[in-house]
Amino acid sequence: MAGQIGVGMVGYAFMGAAHSQAWRTVHHAFDVPLTPRMAVLCGRDAAAASAAAEKLGWASVETDWKRLVESDEVGLVDICTPGDTHAEIALAALAAGKHVLCEKPLANTVAEAAAMAAAAEEAAARGVRSMVAFNYRRVPALAFARSLVADGRLGELRHVRAQYLQDWIVDPEFPLVWRLQKERAGSGALGDIGAHIVDLAQFLTGSRISGVSAVTETFVRERPLVASSSGPAASSGSARGEVTVDDAALFTARFSSGALGSFEATRFAAGRKNSMRIELNGSAGSLAFDFEAMNELHFHDHTLDPSVAGFRRILVTEPEHPYVGAWWPPGHGLGYEHTFTHEVRDFLVALGSGTDPAPSFADGLQVQRVLDAVERSAAADSVWTVV
Amino acid sequence: MAGQIGVGMVGYAFMGAAHSQAWRTVHHAFDVPLTPRMAVLCGRDAAAASAAAEKLGWASVETDWKRLVESDEVGLVDICTPGDTHAEIALAALAAGKHVLCEKPLANTVAEAAAMAAAAEEAAARGVRSMVAFNYRRVPALAFARSLVADGRLGELRHVRAQYLQDWIVDPEFPLVWRLQKERAGSGALGDIGAHIVDLAQFLTGSRISGVSAVTETFVRERPLVASSSGPAASSGSARGEVTVDDAALFTARFSSGALGSFEATRFAAGRKNSMRIELNGSAGSLAFDFEAMNELHFHDHTLDPSVAGFRRILVTEPEHPYVGAWWPPGHGLGYEHTFTHEVRDFLVALGSGTDPAPSFADGLQVQRVLDAVERSAAADSVWTVV
Amino acid sequence: MAGQIGVGMVGYAFMGAAHSQAWRTVHHAFDVPLTPRMAVLCGRDAAAASAAAEKLGWASVETDWKRLVESDEVGLVDICTPGDTHAEIALAALAAGKHVLCEKPLANTVAEAAAMAAAAEEAAARGVRSMVAFNYRRVPALAFARSLVADGRLGELRHVRAQYLQDWIVDPEFPLVWRLQKERAGSGALGDIGAHIVDLAQFLTGSRISGVSAVTETFVRERPLVASSSGPAASSGSARGEVTVDDAALFTARFSSGALGSFEATRFAAGRKNSMRIELNGSAGSLAFDFEAMNELHFHDHTLDPSVAGFRRILVTEPEHPYVGAWWPPGHGLGYEHTFTHEVRDFLVALGSGTDPAPSFADGLQVQRVLDAVERSAAADSVWTVV
Amino acid sequence: MAGQIGVGMVGYAFMGAAHSQAWRTVHHAFDVPLTPRMAVLCGRDAAAASAAAEKLGWASVETDWKRLVESDEVGLVDICTPGDTHAEIALAALAAGKHVLCEKPLANTVAEAAAMAAAAEEAAARGVRSMVAFNYRRVPALAFARSLVADGRLGELRHVRAQYLQDWIVDPEFPLVWRLQKERAGSGALGDIGAHIVDLAQFLTGSRISGVSAVTETFVRERPLVASSSGPAASSGSARGEVTVDDAALFTARFSSGALGSFEATRFAAGRKNSMRIELNGSAGSLAFDFEAMNELHFHDHTLDPSVAGFRRILVTEPEHPYVGAWWPPGHGLGYEHTFTHEVRDFLVALGSGTDPAPSFADGLQVQRVLDAVERSAAADSVWTVV
Structure with a gap:
């Protein structure tokens, strides 16, 4: 019989909803050594947080994350806030002996990330575990891609071609939400989605990025202000503010x-x-992958006779594929939210076995160093910049 | 504040697991007028049913479906058993004043289905609702496809081309599971997956199939027996039995x-x-759709200038699309299980508004009539057979 | 050093233009035992035929196909006219000892096709060769598909799923061209494009269709008349005529x-x-193929480990693939017209080696028998009809 | 009645074969003001050149390109040799008053290209025309893409993402052909295929590249020697030589x-x-395009309602599309070689109208400047380098 672990989650917007779905579901889909108990949700606005807790399935609410971190009900702190708050919360949680799952990017600066990685390493010596939430590693197709690379099916790697493309701010009238403000988000597309492909590329290849040459651009430099930067994405009249990220x-x-x-x-x-x-x-x-078709992995086996070689569309929905055995028969695909369920499953398994889950805070720090090198190169005429 | 409704589910295999995920999740994703309480799970083997109930999140267990139907804890009966048991359970549940969600095909014969439809109609007059679980209507892409057709975007329909293709019994050594036995399953591919495309074609077009000409085939006529026909799909030695379905x-x-x-x-x-x-x-x-890429709908607008016309891949992940607003941002796709969450959501909404949900048992009966016409045509040299 | 063979072509519309491109090109791309000399073009309108001959590269013109057939300049007659004239021309050409390439469908009736097949067999005994122009057999991807099937890479065949989909008469104002008139075209979609998929299915599988059950439909039963049924597809005022084909x-x-x-x-x-x-x-x-992406063949190898199996997109542009070695490097695809160049190449090779090319008139007759069975079944309540 | 123009082609390998197909075909497909007469082929080996001339359809042979340039039979010189010879031949031809079609890249250095562009400009004043053979501009899908951009259908351009991916030297045992030698080819992938995407990006956008930051790499630094660097790609024993290009x-x-x-x-x-x-x-x-599916253009119209927007697959085979009216009905695609037929068609049309065709030598020079900036940036730690 599995024991339980109390979870406290800070933040309840997009990421909070996705994590909640994972915490509600993981033990129904997987055999896990610990059953999560959704103990405490933290949000600054008590009424809004209470409504979210009821909707998302959390047992209680705090408005101060420090009380959540100190709560006896909480054994694991799940940080789903903007990047400017990660370091403070994570350091406090680790110091309090709580396991920490932290959204990406790990922090807004290398210095913060380094402090977090150091704290995580120190905590691990006490049996306190931490993990940075690069959820795309848990797409079955990508976890399987990693195994193909590790098994040598691609031979010696020559090229990595990674793009993370979205379009939600093409309209210049889209308002100045927190993700477009440097002091909250740290950076723009770079940290929000670029961080994912940096982590993924290093994960898949098993190799680290050693240097970069970069350009960044802010196409729309002013946008309508919103009443509250943490509020919904509705503009407030004609007032405009500066976009301070890429x-x-x-x-x-x-x-x-x-x-x-x-x-x-x-x-x-x-x-x-x-x-x-x-x-x-x-x-x-x-190998080729696109998250917009997340259940497919395209694999070309270059060792075959050329007449029958080509990129094959593997539907990564077989019981042999990572994570898939817990779900549905072949051809019955999974969705975005499953990446989070798989993520907390792996964290719970690591807790059960007393091992450190991956990606670690050190991995998150390394990604941060790459992002930092990108920004430094972009600021220095794209000159080659060592990570 | 939403009230609650107690759910009793009969059967806990593939469909039972999928329905459980839906009952656990629906109120966390959608605003529903009634919150489901997962009250009773029914299975013939007490130990196995108890294990399933714990895993899937059901509060109690019965081994006799009659007690589940009569339980005060149960206001809605969810039938996830093979087709040979649908009629008896559904009729009893409706008679007991319980709402019924019944897996497809509605029954194994037209006679059974007709009795069920009649009972459902009679029950509806008493405010007791029923629904047949053609879950694919709740794929957002297909629900959206229906709205495009209904809005006239396709004009006058000329062709419907529907295929449901699987490959799980290509191997002649795959054993003789219950789905390959006529007395349990009613028919083979026809009732299991053919029923889905019949319902879907009629749903999308808003038009009924009036006649058919059919052929059926059983390629592998004998297969290894399994120890228990309801057990896992492992063969038991060299004994073989006859495949009695298409x-x-x-x-x-x-x-x-x-x-x-x-x-x-x-x-x-x-x-x-x-x-x-x-x-x-x-x-x-x-329009073109393939469930293996369930978040995509391909739409050709023939009214455009030919030079810029073509099938466009619509990612059906926008907040404007059916059901999608409850989930994630654009491009973050859903999976197979969401179809069930949407299904029970629609049932709960209908219960809240005191209306009959669709597809009704009458719809299920009509599908059954088509399947019956198919079998009769196939048995009569493919002659045209009116539904 | 290759000898020459004089070619006479009857008809110079769409098919005539495609065949001309093939005759002009074949010896520049392939090593062929005979070089075609484009000797005579035949058309009823002398001025139009002369203009076509100059444009398409033919040395002289006749307005009576009988003179073309008898010309000493002509060793091979290429029939590119509507189906109602095939039999008469082909029989005369074979009787005159001329090799015959005949467009598909071979004829408009089984009786005509049977007479042609008999004449072709008799002529073959005299060393006079004939071939029906099912050009899609010469798509490299499909020729390669045939070799994969013949090599057993698909095992025992279970399903053939063939569709030939066009949309050029969706508009009810599209005029009543000859292809919509039974006396000229024999049938509609059935003979024009259905003939191709019947031939192709039998070619790929190496197996014949033994029986059919069919439905046919004419959605738009009247269309605007054109001034001349062999003229361009422009309607002439409000006069309408009956569409007499499917x-x-x-x-x-x-x-x-x-x-x-x-x-x-x-x-x-x-x-x-x-x-x-x-x-x-x-x-x-x-295997899966779509001519709209004619350089691709999709192959699923079901003998692989399921975790790495899937439909692979083979670009059929490798030198190992049929016909491709004569053309461009891998990835540099071919177009529609190449199927004709390959077709006449194979005919010339057969002439050089004194063998009968395929598909023979007997093959064309067999396709005609299938089309006839389709029409008989459709006229008899879709009842199963033996070919 | 069209006049004629004598063509002299220098080189008869891959590009020579493709150009020959174009010269043989253009006037049969298009109405052109001048009919090409394939007068002289030039190759250093008389026997091989004669065999090629017979195969490809050229009337006579020269072994010295200078005689070809001076021949009264030649009004247009088509340069299909490696890049190290382009400048000398083109300058001589222009001086002799011959129109020049020159393969890309225009030259191996900016200095050579600049001399060629200057000579071309001077010649144009005398009515002597020149064109650099960026054939991909003549893919109908890409010519149509240009018109969509020019018509404002994409709005303000934000991103260009261009890749030219091949795999023919993945095997380290592939020999050291001339394309891997700097003195012959100028550069490797950069000049051979990178030149195409540079030209194409500028053509499609109607905008020039102003600066770059680059990295280049040579993965396999030694390869087997071939007996003759201009011979077939067969290695000669164990001797190896240095790969001197990227x-x-x-x-x-x-x-x-x-x-x-x-x-x-x-x-x-x-x-x-x-x-x-x-x-x-x-x-x-x-817009998105991949030459491996050259008859398709994918277009997303961002001005549509998001619920029905998405990348549409336009089959660029309609009569309204550039070049397509000369060929086959919709859905009957073209191949690689057609790009050359279209290219010479446009050149002949320009000659007929007395205008300068595009892309000009000045355009070729500008591409060369971009390639040069790439090489300079790659040699200088990727620092931003102005073109």
């Missing part, structure tokens, strides 16, 4: 393995809704 | 609107895992 | 091998321009 | 319009045969 970030990269990388993150790719694409080319094969 | 069913059809239909259901399409495909061609446009 | 034909079929077939030919599939699609499912693998 | 080139770019660009050219993308892909994102729409 709209798009492009960079070339080299991996420690010798592979070349091409990266692009943008919110201005009209018609691309959540197109996180990645293609790997190696001496023995290639 | 492996594949093909038929042409005419709709009352004048459109022509081509239908195919098979479990022998190697490489097609759950490829429920449908294409509609009208005088003003066309 | 707009669409659907049928189920059985192959002598035991496979089931589903066939559909229509000119009312809005948005499908020339979508000749075919899918084969066997016990060991599947 | 295997891959990646760069970011800015356009004068303000758009950002991401470019990649490589011969190491296993499974990508000739995948020249380009995507444009603008404020009003997006």
Whole structure:
């Protein structure tokens, strides 16, 4: 019989809703060593937080994250707030002996991320675990892609081609939400979605980005203000404010393995809704993936006779595929939210076995270093910048 | 504040797991007038049912469905058993004043289905609601397709081309599970998956199939026996039994609107895992869909200038699309299980508004009549057979 | 050094232009035992035929096909006229000892086709060769598909799913051209495009259709007249005439091998321009093809580990693929007209080696028998009709 | 009645064969003001050149290009040799008053290209025309894409994403052909295929690349020697030589319009045969193209209601599309070679109208400047380099 673990979640917007679905579901789909108890939800506005807690299934509410962190009901703190608050909450939670799941990017600066990674390493020595929520690693197709690469099915890697394309701010009248403000979000497309493809590229290849050359751009430099930057995305009259983050970030990269990388993150790719694409080319094969068709992985086996070789569409819905055995028969695909269910499943399994889950805060820090190198290169005429 | 309704579910295999996920989730994603309480799970084997109840989140267990139907804890009976038991359970539940959600096909014979439809109509007069679980109507892309057709975007319909292709019994050593036995399943591919495309074609077109010409085939006529026909799909030695259902069913059809239909259901399409495909061609446009890419709908607007016309891939993940507003941002797709969450959501909404949900048992009966016409045509040299 | 052969072509519309491109090109792309000399073009209107001859590259013109057949300049007669004239011309040409390439369908009736096949067999004994122009056999992807089937890569065939979808007469104001008149065209979609998928299905499977059950329909029963039925497709005022052929034909079929077939030919599939699609499912693998992407063949190898299996997109542009070695490097695709160049190449090679090319007139007759069975079944309540 | 123009072609390998097909075909497909007469083919090996001339349809042969340039039979010189010879031949031809079609890249250095552009400008004043053979501009889908951009259908351009991916040298045992030698080819993937996407991006956007930041790499630095560097690609024993060109080139770019660009050219993308892909994102729409499916253009109209918006697959085979009216009905696609037929058609039309065809040598020079900036940036730590 599995024991329980009390979970306290800070923040309840988009990420909070997705994490809640995961915490509600994980033990019904998977055999996990600990059953999550959705104990405390934290939000600054008591009424709104209470409504969210009822809707999302949390047992109680706090308006001060410090009380959540200290609560006896809470053994695991799940941080779903904007990046400017991650470090403070995570450090306090780890210090209090609470396991921490932290949304990405790990922090808004390398310095914060480094402090968090150091604290996580120190906490791990006490059996306190931490994980950064790069949920796309838990797309079955991408977890399976990693195993194909690790098994050598691609041979020596030559190229990584990663793009994260969205279009939700193409309209210049879209308002100045917190994700467009540097002090809250740290950066724009770069940290929000670029962080995902940096992590993913390093995860899939098993190799680190060693240097980059970058350009960034803010196409629309002023946008309508919103009444409250944490509120809904409705503009308030004609007042405008400055966009202080990048709209798009492009960079070339080299991996420690010798592979070349091409990266692009943008919110201005009209018609691309959540197109996180990645293609790997190696001496023995290639892989291609697009999150807009998340149940498919395209694999070219270059060792076959050329007359019958080609990119094959693998429906990653077989019981042999990662995570899939817990769900439905072949051809019955999963959705976005499953990535979070798989994420907390892996965290709970790690807690049960007393091991450190991945990606670690150190992994999150490394991603942060890459993002930092991108910004430094972009600020220095794109000159090659070592990570 | 929403009231509650106690749910009792009979059966806990594949469909039971999918329905459980829906009952656990629906009120967290949608605003529903009644919150489901997962009260009773019924299975013949007490130990197995108890284990399933704990895993799936049901509060108690019964081994006799009659007690579940009579339980004061249960206001809604969810029937997830093989087709040979649907009629008896549903009739008892309706008689007991319980709302009924019944898996498809509604029954194994037209006679049973007719009795169920009559009982449902009689019950509706008493405010007792029923619904047959053609879950694919609740794929957002297909619900949206229906609205495009209803809005006249396709003009006068000419062609319906529907295929449901699977491959799980291509191997002749796959054992003789209950779905391959006529006395349990009623029919083979025809009733299991053919029923879905019949319902879907009629739903999308808003028109009924008036006649058919059919062929059916059983490619592999003997298969290894399983120890228990309701048990897992493992064969037991060399003993073999007869496959008494169709492996594949093909038929042409005419709709009352004048459109022509081509239908195919098979479990022998190697490489097609759950490829429920449908294409509609009208005088003003066309639609194409494949469940293996369930978040996409392909729409051709034939009224555009030919130079810029073509099938467009609509990612049916916008807040304007049916059901999608409850979930994630554009491009963050849904999975198979969401169809069930949407299904019970619609049932709960109908209960709240005191209206009859669709598809009704009468709709289920009509599908059954089509399946029956298919079998009669196939048995009579494919001669045209009026539904 | 290759010798020459004089070619005489009857008809110079769409097919005539395509065949001319083939005769002009074949010896520049392939090593052929005979170089074609484009000797005589025949058309009833002398001025128009002369203009066509100059444009298309023919050395001289005749207005009476009988003189073309008898010309000493002509060793091979290429028949590109509507189906009602095929038999008379072909019989005369074979009698005159001229090799014959005849467009499809071979004739408008089984009786005519039978006479042609008999004449072709008799002529073959005299070394006079004949071929029916089912050009799609010469799409490299389909020729390669045939070799995969013949090599057993699909195992035992279960399903053939063939559709030929066009949309050029969706508009009810499209005029009554000769292809919509039974006395000229023999039938509508059935003979024009249905003939192609019948031939192709039998070619790919190496098995014959043994019986069918069919429905046909004429959606638009009257259309504007054109000034001349052989003229351009411009309507002439408000006068209308009856459409005397099918707009669409659907049928189920059985192959002598035991496979089931589903066939559909229509000119009312809005948005499908020339979508000749075919899918084969066997016990060991599947193939899928669509002419709208004619350089691709999709192959599923069902013998692979399920985790890495899936339909692979083979670009059929490798030097190992049929016909491709004569053209461009991998990835540099071919177009529609190449199918004709390949066709005449194969005819010339057969002439050089003194063998009978395929598909023979006997093959064309067999296709005609299938089309005839389709029409008889459609006229008899879709009853199963043996070919 | 059209006059004639004598053509002299220098070189008869891959490009020579493709150009020959164009010269043989153009006047049969299009109405052109001048009919080409394939007068002289030039190759250094008399026997091989004679065999090629007979195969490809040229009337006579020269072994010295200078005699070809001076021949009274030749009014137009078509240069299909490696890049190291372009300048000398083109300058001589222009001086001799012959029109010049020159393969890309225009030259191996900016200095050579500048001399050629100057000579072309001077010659144009005398009515002597010149054109650089960026044939991909003549893919109907891309010519049509240009018109959509020019018509404002994409709004303000934000992103250009261009990749040219091949895989023919993935195998390290592939020999050291001339395309891998700097003295012959000038550069590797950069000049061979990168030049195409640079030209195409500028053509489609109507905007020039103003600066770049680049990396290049040679993955396999030694390869087997071939007996003759101009011979077939067969290795000669164990001797190896140095690869002196790039295997891959990646760069970011800015356009004068303000758009950002991401470019990649490589011969190491296993499974990508000739995948020249380009995507444009603008404020009003997006376009995507891949040469491996050259008859398709994907267009997203961002001004539509989001519920029905998406990338539509336009089959660029309608009579309204550029060049297509000369060929086949809708859905009957074209192939690689047609790009050359269209190219020479446009050149002949320009000659007939006494105008300068595009792309001009000045356009070719500008591409060369971009390639040069790429090489300079790659050699200088990827620093931003103005074109």
